[in-house]
Each structure stands twice: as C-alpha cells, then as structure tokens.
Amino acid sequence: MKTTRFQFNEYEVLAVPVLRDNFVYLVCHAGDAVLIDAGEAQPVFEALEENDLRLQRILVTHTHHDHIDGCRDIMDRLGVQAMSPGVEGHEFSILGTVCRSISTPGHMAVHKVYHFPALGVLFAGDTLINGACGHLRGGTAEQFFTSLLKIRALPDDTCIFGGHDYLVASMEFALGVEPGNADMQARLELYRSDPAAAIFATLGEEKKTNPFLRVDTVEEFTALRKQKDSF
Numbered sequence: 001m002k003t004t005r006f007q008f009n010e011y012e013v014l015a016v017p018v019l020r021d022n023f024v025y026l027v028c029h030a031g032d033a034v035l036i037d038a039g040e041a042q043p044v045f046e047a048l049e050e051n052d053l054r055l056q057r058i059l060v061t062h063t064h065h066d067h068i069d070g071c072r073d074i075m076d077r078l079g080v081q082a083m084s085p086g087v088e089g090h091e092f093s094i095l096g097t098v099c100r101s102i103s104t105p106g107h108m109a110v111h112k113v114y115h116f117p118a119l120g121v122l123f124a125g126d127t128l129i130n131g132a133c134g135h136l137r138g139g140t141a142e143q144f145f146t147s148l149l150k151i152r153a154l155p156d157d158t159c160i161f162g163g164h165d166y167l168v169a170s171m172e173f174a175l176g177v178e179p180g181n182a183d184m185q186a187r188l189e190l191y192r193s194d195p196a197a198a199i200f201a202t203l204g205e206e207k208k209t210n211p212f213l214r215v216d217t218v219e220e221f222t223a224l225r226k227q228k229d230s231f
C-alpha cells in the first residue's frame with residue numbers, strides 16, 4: 001500500500017505504511033505536521049520531504065517497538081520531541097486545533113489514543129485496530145473493554161486510524177463470529193479493490209463490522225478475545 005491522503009476541513013491526514021503492516025500518521029496543516037507513532041524513521045523523512053512539511057512533534061500511543069523504533073532517529077535529525085501526554089484524558093492545543101489524549105489501557109498497561117474533535121479523527125494505536133482490537137499484552141480484559149467503551153462513546157462519524165493493516169484477517173475472523181453478515185462481507189470485498197477505503201472506516205462502520213465493538217459485557221469481550229487469539 002502507498003501513502004493515503006485524507007482531507008478534514010483545512011487539515012490533511014497522511015497514512016504512511018511502515019515496517020510490514022504498521023501505519024504511522026501525519027496530521028498536516030499549513031506546512032506543519034504532527035506524527036502519530038514512529039515505528040520506522042525513513043518513510044517519515046520521505047513523506048515530510050515529498051510534502052514539504054515541518055514536523056512539530058511526535059505523539060506516541062504505546063511503547064511497543066513497532067510504534068517507537070523510529071523515534072530516536074527522527075528526534076535527533078529534526079530536533080523534535082516525542083510525547084505521550086497525561087495518563088488520564090488530557091487536552092492540549094496542537095497545529096491550531098485541540099487534541100485530546102484518552103487513556104485506553106488493555107493492549108498494554110499504558111496506552112493512549114488521540115482524538116481531534118474538530119477534525120472528527122481518532123488515532124487509535126493498537127486499542128482499536130481497524131476491524132478488530134489489539135492483543136491483551138499487559139492490561140486486563142476489564143481495562144480493555146472499558147477502553148473500547150470510551151471509543152464507542154465518540155461520534156459515529158469519527159474516522160478511525162488504527163495501528164495496523166490486519167483488515168483481511170480481521171474480517172475473516174469477524175465472518176466466523178457472524179456468518180453471513182453483509183456489512184463484514186462488503187468490507188472484505190472492498191479491500192480487494194480499494195484497501196484504504198476498507199481499512200479506514202468511521203466509528204459507525206466499525207460498529208457494524210468490528211466484533212469487538214459489538215459485545216456488551218466484559219465476559220463476552222474476554223471470550224471473543226480468547227477466540228481470536230487462537231484464530
């Protein structure tokens with residue numbers, strides 16, 4: 001997959017593929033940019049150069065190597081800071097707009113997602129990977145379920161940008177859980193003609209096709225997560 005561009009008012013989001021199946025994201029406005037996660041540095045340097053962007057900051061969702069291994073090179077070369085602000089919901093201004101970091105433990109004991117309310121965009125890291133959710137690697141199932149409820153409470157037209165392209169495996173799993181679900185089938189088929197359109201869905205679309213947003217109790221969530229771990 002190549003870098004994909006999305007327009008949100010006068011802001012642009014670039015979804016930059018890195019490593020084997022990760023995404024990092026550049027939020028761009030008036031020649032400035034903020035980077036969400038940094039699994040690899042070189043594709044970020046290239047995207048900044050091609051689009052004539054000045055990087056202001058790196059926001060980190062969590063500290064797995066495939067989300068931070070490029071940080072040091074980017075910080076050293078460009079003189080920017082990487083940050084992972086306040087553990088509980090914390091608002092700050094960046095690129096002339098508000099960003100809200102939301103604490104979403106579960107995938108790890110510490111994980112944050114970044115919500116830009118004026119843009120209607122959520123960078124969800126490995127909490128809500130498009131079509132699925134991350135593994136339990138440090139947090140508890142209760143924490144993870146609560147974190148997903150926080151995301152579910154956002155507006156349905158919020159565009160979700162997760163940490164990986166796992167869409168095919170995620171939809172195959174989803175269809176195993178709900179055979180014959182037409183929305184899941186359509187999302188899987190869309191991937192074959194337009195991967196980016198299938199991956200980067202709104203929260204409303206995720207609620208129709210992501211099994212982890214379709215359970216209502218922590219018990220159901222725990223069972224589903226176990227089922228996917230052995231899928």
Ligand SMILES: [Fe+2]
Pocket residue numbers: 062064107126134
């Ligand atoms: Fe991760």
